[in-house]
Amino acid sequence: MSISSVLPSQTSGASLQAKSLIQEAGERPTLSRQVVLEILLNTPRALTHTEIASAAAEAGNALDRVTLYRVLDWLIDKELAHKIASEDRVWRFNALSRDAQNSSSTHEHAHFQCKYCGQLYCLDELRPAFAFTLPPGFQCEHAELTLRGRCPDCQD
Amino acid sequence: MSISSVLPSQTSGASLQAKSLIQEAGERPTLSRQVVLEILLNTPRALTHTEIASAAAEAGNALDRVTLYRVLDWLIDKELAHKIASEDRVWRFNALSRDAQNSSSTHEHAHFQCKYCGQLYCLDELRPAFAFTLPPGFQCEHAELTLRGRCPDCQD
DNA sequence: AGGTGAACTGCTACACTGTTGCATATGTCT
DNA sequence: AGACATATGCAACAGTGTAGCAGTTCACCT
Ligand SMILES: [Mn+2]
Ligand SMILES: [Mn+2]
Ligand SMILES: [Zn+2]
Ligand SMILES: [Zn+2]
DSSP states (O other): OOGGGGSOOOOHHHHHHHHHHHHHTTSOOOHHHHHHHHHHHTOSSBEEHHHHHHHHHHTTOOOOHHHHHHHHHHHHHTTSEEEEOOTTSOOEEEEOOHHHHHSSSTTOOEEEEETTTOOEEEETTOOOOOOOOOOTTOEEEEEEEEEEEEOGGGOO | OOGGGGSOOOOHHHHHHHHHHHHHTTSOOOHHHHHHHHHHHTOSSBEEHHHHHHHHHHTTOOOOHHHHHHHHHHHHHTTSEEEEOOTTSOOEEEEOOHHHHHSSSTTOOEEEEETTTOOEEEETTOOOOOOOOOOTTOEEEEEEEEEEEEOGGGOO
C-alpha cells in the first residue's frame, strides 16, 4: 500500500503550517521536524513509524530511523502530536489539532482501528465518558476507548 | 517483583482444575499446558509471557520460551485464555472464566492497567456499552475499553 | 560576518518481544 | 508394544524501539 495514496500532494502552505506551528512553540524548526509534522498534518489517519519514514523518503527527505523516533518523541513532548498503541504492538502517530492542544484534558478521545487493514483513525469528537464502579482500591485517572471494525476502504 | 507473591500456593485441586478443563475440551492435557493454565487460573490479574515463564520455573516446571508462546496461543485458540494488549507492547494473558467462554459475546469486558506498576486486571463485570455515531463508512464490530490509573498496590 | 556552544543528526550496536523451521520427544490409539 | 499425530526444544531470524557517541547544524553573541 503506497503512502502517497493517503497524502495530498504537498503544498507550500502545509509546509508553512508545520514550520509556523513549531516556531510558535518557540522551538527550532529543523528540516526533519518540518517534514515529519507536515506528513502528519497532511494525513487523516495515524501513521506508523515505517509509514512516516516511507512518506519522508518519497518526498525526497529521507531521514535516519533513529532520528525519526526522536523527532516523533519531540513532537509528542511539545504536544504537536500524539501516539496510539494497538494490538500489533506498533505505535501510530498523528498530529494534535490546535483544539486538542488547548483543551485541558489533553487529547482525550476515542480511536477506531480497522480489523482488516489496520488503519487507525482518531475520533476527535468522541470523548469517553462512562459511569462505572471499580473494585475497591482502584483509582481511574484516564479511560481509553478503541473501536474496532471495518473502515471505509474495506467495505465488501 | 516476585511472581510467587501473587500466586496462591498451588494445590492439587487447582492442578486438577486445569487438567479437567483441558480434557473437557477434548484435548491433550500435556504437562506444559497444565502448568501454564494452572498459573493463569491461580492469579487474579493478567500475566506477561515473562511472568508466566518465571512462575513455571519457580514451580519446578521450566519450559522453553517458544513452547510457552505456543501453549499460550493454544489456550487462546481453545478459549481457555485470552490476551490483552497494552502500551508497553507486551501481551498479558489471563484464564477465561467458564462464564466468559459460554457467553456469546466472548469475553467482551473492560480492563484496568496501573500506570505505576503496569499490572493489568480484567474487569469481567464491566462490559462496554456505549452510544455514539461513527463517521460515515465506519462499521464498529467491537469496543475495547481500558481504564488506566492507580492500583491497590500503588497507593501513596 | 565570524565564532561559540547547545542541540540535532546519523551511525553502530544492542535489547526485547515474538516467529519460523526442523529435528527430537511424547502421548494416544490400536 | 508399535505407529502415527502432535507437542517440545533448539537455533536462527524478524520487527520495533533504545543507548552511546562522534560529527554536524543552527541560533545567538560578539
Ligand atoms: Mn488520537
Ligand atoms: Mn480480560
Ligand atoms: Zn480497513
Ligand atoms: Zn500498581
